[in-house]
Amino acid sequence: MAASGDPLLVGRVIGDVFHDVACMSTGKEIVPYLGPRPPIGIHRYIFLLFQQKVPLGLVEQPPTRASFNTRYFVRQLDLGLPVATVYFNSQKEPAAKRR
Template identity: 35%
Template sequence: MPRAALNPLVVGKLIGDVLDMFVPAAELAIGNGCEIKPEKPRLRIGGSTGSPNYDTLLMVDPDAPSRSAPTLREWLHWLVIDISKGSDASEGRELMPYIYGASATDQLSSAFRQHGLMETVKRRPVERSLFNAGQFASENDVGLPAAALYFNSQKQASGNKKH
């Protein structure tokens, strides 16, 4: 991935505040189309044949509940470990089930390469608020991210849809 692809992460202060600077080693693809829905997204983590066989996925709102008052930063939307290489994230072991962000939200999905199956999890999260992605990665020895994807979603002002 070219260096310019990291710019939104740097400009949004996600590199430094949430994730350490990293060199992308995988591709993270999300499949919900252009509409964010209450169902968990289809998320696939790609990688080269020489990369480890398992991944960890973290999906957080880096500045919950709002950019102007991030008192719950980071809000954990989804945490999945032991995702087999090339599989959909929902096929891994969920440590925190997916929860839909009901309001306007920023979401950061990051994939970490595991060294093998994660037999034990140090400090398994019990709450969603005040989660620390970097601390979780460090404590569980998954290292720097291999890929990250950031987006902002907003409710539409008109229409009766509740997505």
């Protein structure tokens, strides 16, 4: 399981409304998404979806991914528990083993 200090950044806060099959996207990018850039080895990236109680204002972007604390972020914005999660693994092989 990824620790809170692992490279993780909230990339987008999305306010999608789902009605049966239709989806109306009203999302607003707050902090730009940064794709995975893992060091050597296998790393897990986790996306958490929260239902916002109020619209988000300014959100300070951390200076580095390593300084982002998920639990602190959730507490500061009073987001509660996630309504959905998804993860993926990303692997970077040493240069000598690349195909």
